[in-house]
Amino acid sequence: MRMPTPDAKIISKRSIIVERLQQIVPRGAFGENVIIDSAGLSAYECDGLSAYRQLPLVVVLPETTEQVSKILKYCNETGVKVVARGAGTSLSGGALPLADAVMLGLGKFNQILNIDYANRAVVTQSGVTNLSISEAVSAADFYYAPDPSSQIVCSIGGNVAENSGGVHCLKYGLTTNNLLGLEIVLMNGDIIKLGGKHLDSEGYDLLGIMTGSEGLLGVITEVTLRILKKPETARAMLIGFDDAALAGDCVAAIIGSGIIPSGMEMMDKLAIKATEEFVHAGYPSNIETLLIVELDGPLDEVTDLIARVQNIVNGLGSGYIRVSESETEREKFWAGRKAAFPAIGRITPDYYCVDGTIPRARLPEVLMRISKMSQKYKLRVANVFHAGDGNLHPLIMYDANKLGELERAEEFGTEILILCVEVGGVLTGEHGVGVEKRDLMEKVFTEEDLKQQQRLKCAFDPNGLLNPGKVFPTLHRCAELGRVHIHHGQTPFPDIPRF
Amino acid sequence: MKTNFTADQRSNPLMAMMEENLRKCVHCGFCLPSCPTYSVSGDERESPRGRIYLIKDMLEREGAPNKEIVTHIDSCLSCLACMSACPSGVNYQHYIDYARHYVENHHQRRGFERFMRMLLVYTITHAKVFKIALKVAKLAKPFSRFFGLKISNMISMAPTKLKTAEITNEARIYPAEGIRIKRVGLLMGCAQNVLRPSVNEATIRLLTRMGMEVVVSDGVGCCGALSHHIGKNDIARDSAKTNIDAWLKEFDQRGLDNIIINAAGCGTEVKDYAYMFKDDPAYKGKAQKISDLTRDISELISEHQLPTVKLSNQPNIIYHDACSLIHGQGIRLEPREHLKSAGFEVVEIPGRHFCCGSAGSYNLLQPTMANELKDRRLALIGEVSDSNKVSILATGNIGCLMQFASGTDLQVVHTVELLDWATGGLKPPY
Amino acid sequence: MNKSLIPHTKKEVLDIIRATINDKASIEIIGAGSKRGWGRPYQTSELLDLSKLSTVTLYEPQELVMTADAGTRMEDVRQILAENHQHLAFEPPDLSLLYGGSKNTGTLGGTVAANLSGPRRIQSGAARDYCLGFVAISGRGEEFKSGGRVVKNVTGFDLSKLLSGSFGTLAAMVSVTIKVLPSPEKTRTALVFGLDDKMGIQALSETLQGPFEVNAAAHLPAGIAKNSSIARINTQGQSVTAVRLQGPAISVEKRCQGVKALWQCYEGFEELHSHNSDGLWSEIRDIGSLLNNQSNQIWRISVPPSEGADLVAKIRSDIQCKTFFDWGGGLIWLATDGKLEGVGTIIRSALRLAGGHATLLRGSSELRLTSDVFQPQEPALYRLTKSVKDNFDPGRVLNPGRMYEGI
Numbered sequence A: 001m002r003m004p005t006p007d008a009k010i011i012s013k014r015s016i017i018v019e020r021l022q023q024i025v026p027r028g029a030f031g032e033n034v035i036i037d038s039a040g041l042s043a044y045e046c047d048g049l050s051a052y053r054q055l056p057l058v059v060v061l062p063e064t065t066e067q068v069s070k071i072l073k074y075c076n077e078t079g080v081k082v083v084a085r086g087a088g089t090s091l092s093g094g095a096l097p098l099a100d101a102v103m104l105g106l107g108k109f110n111q112i113l114n115i116d117y118a119n120r121a122v123v124t125q126s127g128v129t130n131l132s133i134s135e136a137v138s139a140a141d142f143y144y145a146p147d148p149s150s151q152i153v154c155s156i157g158g159n160v161a162e163n164s165g166g167v168h169c170l171k172y173g174l175t176t177n178n179l180l181g182l183e184i185v186l187m188n189g190d191i192i193k194l195g196g197k198h199l200d201s202e203g204y205d206l207l208g209i210m211t212g213s214e215g216l217l218g219v220i221t222e223v224t225l226r227i228l229k230k231p232e233t234a235r236a237m238l239i240g241f242d243d244a245a246l247a248g249d250c251v252a253a254i255i256g257s258g259i260i261p262s263g264m265e266m267m268d269k270l271a272i273k274a275t276e277e278f279v280h281a282g283y284p285s286n287i288e289t290l291l292i293v294e295l296d297g298p299l300d301e302v303t304d305l306i307a308r309v310q311n312i313v314n315g316l317g318s319g320y321i322r323v324s325e326s327e328t329e330r331e332k333f334w335a336g337r338k339a340a341f342p343a344i345g346r347i348t349p350d351y352y353c354v355d356g357t358i359p360r361a362r363l364p365e366v367l368m369r370i371s372k373m374s375q376k377y378k379l380r381v382a383n384v385f386h387a388g389d390g391n392l393h394p395l396i397m398y399d400a401n402k403l404g405e406l407e408r409a410e411e412f413g414t415e416i417l418i419l420c421v422e423v424g425g426v427l428t429g430e431h432g433v434g435v436e437k438r439d440l441m442e443k444v445f446t447e448e449d450l451k452q453q454q455r456l457k458c459a460f461d462p463n464g465l466l467n468p469g470k471v472f473p474t475l476h477r478c479a480e481l482g483r484v485h486i487h488h489g490q491t492p493f494p495d496i497p498r499f
Numbered sequence B: 001m002k003t004n005f006t007a008d009q010r011s012n013p014l015m016a017m018m019e020e021n022l023r024k025c026v027h028c029g030f031c032l033p034s035c036p037t038y039s040v041s042g043d044e045r046e047s048p049r050g051r052i053y054l055i056k057d058m059l060e061r062e063g064a065p066n067k068e069i070v071t072h073i074d075s076c077l078s079c080l081a082c083m084s085a086c087p088s089g090v091n092y093q094h095y096i097d098y099a100r101h102y103v104e105n106h107h108q109r110r111g112f113e114r115f116m117r118m119l120l121v122y123t124i125t126h127a128k129v130f131k132i133a134l135k136v137a138k139l140a141k142p143f144s145r146f147f148g149l150k151i152s153n154m155i156s157m158a159p160t161k162l163k164t165a166e167i168t169n170e171a172r173i174y175p176a177e178g179i180r181i182k183r184v185g186l187l188m189g190c191a192q193n194v195l196r197p198s199v200n201e202a203t204i205r206l207l208t209r210m211g212m213e214v215v216v217s218d219g220v221g222c223c224g225a226l227s228h229h230i231g232k233n234d235i236a237r238d239s240a241k242t243n244i245d246a247w248l249k250e251f252d253q254r255g256l257d258n259i260i261i262n263a264a265g266c267g268t269e270v271k272d273y274a275y276m277f278k279d280d281p282a283y284k285g286k287a288q289k290i291s292d293l294t295r296d297i298s299e300l301i302s303e304h305q306l307p308t309v310k311l312s313n314q315p316n317i318i319y320h321d322a323c324s325l326i327h328g329q330g331i332r333l334e335p336r337e338h339l340k341s342a343g344f345e346v347v348e349i350p351g352r353h354f355c356c357g358s359a360g361s362y363n364l365l366q367p368t369m370a371n372e373l374k375d376r377r378l379a380l381i382g383e384v385s386d387s388n389k390v391s392i393l394a395t396g397n398i399g400c401l402m403q404f405a406s407g408t409d410l411q412v413v414h415t416v417e418l419l420d421w422a423t424g425g426l427k428p429p430y
Numbered sequence C: 001m002n003k004s005l006i007p008h009t010k011k012e013v014l015d016i017i018r019a020t021i022n023d024k025a026s027i028e029i030i031g032a033g034s035k036r037g038w039g040r041p042y043q044t045s046e047l048l049d050l051s052k053l054s055t056v057t058l059y060e061p062q063e064l065v066m067t068a069d070a071g072t073r074m075e076d077v078r079q080i081l082a083e084n085h086q087h088l089a090f091e092p093p094d095l096s097l098l099y100g101g102s103k104n105t106g107t108l109g110g111t112v113a114a115n116l117s118g119p120r121r122i123q124s125g126a127a128r129d130y131c132l133g134f135v136a137i138s139g140r141g142e143e144f145k146s147g148g149r150v151v152k153n154v155t156g157f158d159l160s161k162l163l164s165g166s167f168g169t170l171a172a173m174v175s176v177t178i179k180v181l182p183s184p185e186k187t188r189t190a191l192v193f194g195l196d197d198k199m200g201i202q203a204l205s206e207t208l209q210g211p212f213e214v215n216a217a218a219h220l221p222a223g224i225a226k227n228s229s230i231a232r233i234n235t236q237g238q239s240v241t242a243v244r245l246q247g248p249a250i251s252v253e254k255r256c257q258g259v260k261a262l263w264q265c266y267e268g269f270e271e272l273h274s275h276n277s278d279g280l281w282s283e284i285r286d287i288g289s290l291l292n293n294q295s296n297q298i299w300r301i302s303v304p305p306s307e308g309a310d311l312v313a314k315i316r317s318d319i320q321c322k323t324f325f326d327w328g329g330g331l332i333w334l335a336t337d338g339k340l341e342g343v344g345t346i347i348r349s350a351l352r353l354a355g356g357h358a359t360l361l362r363g364s365s366e367l368r369l370t371s372d373v374f375q376p377q378e379p380a381l382y383r384l385t386k387s388v389k390d391n392f393d394p395g396r397v398l399n400p401g402r403m404y405e406g407i
Ligand SMILES: Cc1cc2nc3c(=O)[nH]c(=O)nc-3n(C[C@H](O)[C@H](O)[C@H](O)COP(=O)(O)OP(=O)(O)OC[C@H]3O[C@@H](n4cnc5c(N)ncnc54)[C@H](O)[C@@H]3O)c2cc1C
Pocket: A047, A048, A083, A084, A085, A086, A087, A088, A089, A090, A091, A093, A094, A095, A106, A126, A127, A147, A148, A149, A150, A153, A154, A155, A156, A157, A158, A159, A160, A161, A162, A163, A164, A165, A166, A167, A214, A215, A216, A218, A219, A220, A221, A341, A342, A430, A431, A467, B027, B028, B029
């Protein structure tokens, strides 16, 4: 992975930068808030994609929006790059540090500011974990719907930056559909409020644009979210298949029948084995593919839907169906799924999580081709994914300490992603482009397409200092993008027919 | 995770094992929210994942660790919440223990600090010395503000009233009431028997009432945890060996069905003897045997039956999980079930479980963080205590007990004291 | 009058925009022109009429996805979907009664460009939440696409959001991909009568906080309810507070009982079944028949729902107006004398405390010139908005000044 060449001039000014940061964010009760020693920096050297590592120039842990604003303004004026970091769980290297960039950690933005049931909204600082928001409103039977499997740790700011999804997004939408407002700080230090407890933006939908912007447009300091009432009943079904293709058919049949389950996930044998060891969720061990289908709503509706799904499954000839009998059991079913990625760490030293989306109907075919590739690359692969939205997560297992295995895993991953695009899908469904899929962007987008995205970047961060080297395979300078091409005194588009 | 250990480093079996353990970490961060120090500081160096990286860095580089690494290792509570949270199966306990040991051997602490740490272990683990120290501390209470935070914290932890233990550490046999169903060895604990002898008294009353013969074996002393947790592995191993030998002697001579521990911190340690000696041909088997025999008091009760409950109108109580029980030994439900069967209404502390900050000698060595954690825990407890008319806080470890007692008006007791009371024993405080 | 250009292909759209850039001229983009009254009045030399780009190019009901040219009539979209028991969950309104013109003339491109939504906004979102991808020509004369045809997609910035609600000021969309959903099996509306604004919104709020999956919640004061075409509503002479429940029959039944139980403290609980339900909610969605005085100016105010009633009371102390509430109190429709000046200032100063924004949806061109049609922005936000425009349409070629002056 090639990263932009670090700017030696900036690195040589490190002590001045550190000094200024220390002025802006003084020492706190529990230690320095500016981290400079190499050991301390190593705690920030990577995110959830640990194959890529880099010590940052310096880490700063601000506590207030004003401090963030001052830091960004200073960096903007002195040409210092900045990488924002939430909980560091990105699986695409979005929060990968740069040798010549300040890493701005939002770990201290960990307070929920306001819970407002009348408006069904929560206002929180951006470093608060996704799960703790649901926990905070759980006593009143509310929850925050998007639930990435990493919800126990990932920050809500990171969720916004990545437009994270989760097992319940099939019915309740992604982060972007559940977001009401943001406070952001631009690279020039401007603090901007977008949205609030009301709906729709005034002017351009910058709230929507910030969502999924992977830390390239602004730093998110505060988030207003929509919370939902917990459904009266929710029951999860475990459905086992001897054949992955059949499971794929089942997914298509359920959606095709007009049912939108609140979650529909798939796990294969390897994934089942690994998670069962940690969670003891009671997954069956003698099947090839497991579907977890959750249905929610009033009791009668759920009962009715379960019967309908059962019919579909019976029609396909699956032998194994188990329906959760209690809330605890339902949570257990999900706990296994949610811990599935890291649990793979029990059966392999390293794994590489791929994240492509495909049209649901292509599921069986794509799964088959992935298993062929697995033989070709001689690397095992476990599949755990959001089947309902066609969002695949093949987990390629490798050993980073073995020469060449990482490279092979990456090639394997690339081939999977190209296949996804080929069948009408995309490179990433929820983990973001980051550095990992950066160089594949040209497989999906033309030069012209990418230019427009970069123009947006230029509108927010004209100096290109926020999280550079991510998302875009080549970074154009904004001045160059902004130029209107006029050659030899001709008009910009000389060969245009006149109307 | 990718590691960069040299072949030479890997030839050290301990180091190789650390590497293997380390490689399980997939950097998912699932452990972060469970970590008390991270939740307070928001600084990843103060998180399990961060510490794992810092330690890896230290081990790979070899030589003297830098002072920052030492700071973040020292600030770890060893509460092991991270280990329960880790889906990937990283054994953080062994990892941090090794790191502390490494620091102890490769890092020169400042003279005063070194002295304090040594003194601490020596004092607490030697009952007589400890008693004297506590008396001095009591006298010093009014003057504590003249000392630094660490010392003043030590002084403030000392109880104002000290009961002389009726039951001493001396070897003795307490016969079973009625038909004997088991013969069990009790670990009296070093600090516990000085600070709170009633815990052992209640344990013995309860167990004998349950039909067990309780023996305090000659030679059994401190479990070694305290030294172990500040990296003094040699002292810890010596203590462990002494205990192993003493219990095995008892086992061989008069038989021993179980070893019972009522101080959860000690329980975690004794259960880990097997690991401690797994590369020691002489002690490997012996240690395994002792670890296998060891039960927390609540586990033993679960295997048998609580005596008939004699009390009525039991008060509501709040139960705090000692980290060494819930994470160290995976015991969560048992104490609650026993308290409920004994007729107590158990009120849960809202929110996620966190360490109280006691953590062995942590509250003495890291007072700022320890006090913050105590205050946070007590604030949460306060949220439910009044509304549920609770005046008693129960826990399964002496450390937590003392930690809480120094900051709340609630009466803080050991679970076993309540169980004893409800089944015909004495009502705490005695 | 500006010159009308009617392209039949994407290439022609591209050529027209490029030619306009060459000429340093400007264009107004229209689909069917059904919402031309929405926005600041502005002058362009040309009119780009996309209504002939009107083919549905992809529709896979099983995949819940449709791609259609920007000029595809909403009526056609609705019909094709209905044949497959599917619909657009964001319930785009038909604003023809508001702006005049024949019924159901809007286009898909216009729907997205105005980020339309209906009563189901509170549960299911707006056009922005359904636009999965598009192909467009920017104000720089560059053709580009964004997004794709799958729901879960974070490949690059979400430019679909940028174009949703940008009123054609950044790029001209030529084709749009949207997510579609199964139509609800059953619909029922629960009603109570005679509550004042505050109590009505309180009742809605309680219901929305319950487990009833209410997907629309409105309160119509007596003066508005009487304009309804539904007999059960217009004959009461009282206000109406209504919530809609949709889904499988058995579930709707249950949830409706739940709402009934919750509302037993109010008098006169009633239910509307499918036909009347649909009638009522399309009136609320399309606004025009409820606020039927054609000479009125009409404001659309978005607020935190709990602030709705107080905000209206405050505005009423300064101006005479008719109002009703959708979105559980979070959306206020306000109609007042079309000649009255300074209404925007009054509304917006009332909004300052409550939070939210107001848009002049209909007004004379003088009014739309003198009052800000869209909520004025704080300086930093305005700078950012301008910077976005500069990057996509530096020459101010596309719908210049429709949203904000200079943008
Ligand atoms: C085991 C595991 C399971 C996962 N499961 C899912 C899943 O089911 N669904 C899913 O969508 N994702 C999943 N993820 C990916 C990841 O958790 C999400 O992308 C998450 O939203 C990242 O949040 P974070 O706080 O860790 O952000 P980080 O990793 O710290 O940062 C991610 C990106 O966001 C930027 N960023 C972070 N905070 C801010 C801020 N405040 N302002 C501006 N930019 C910011 C960073 O610069 C970076 O580009 C999983 C990850 C792991 C390790």
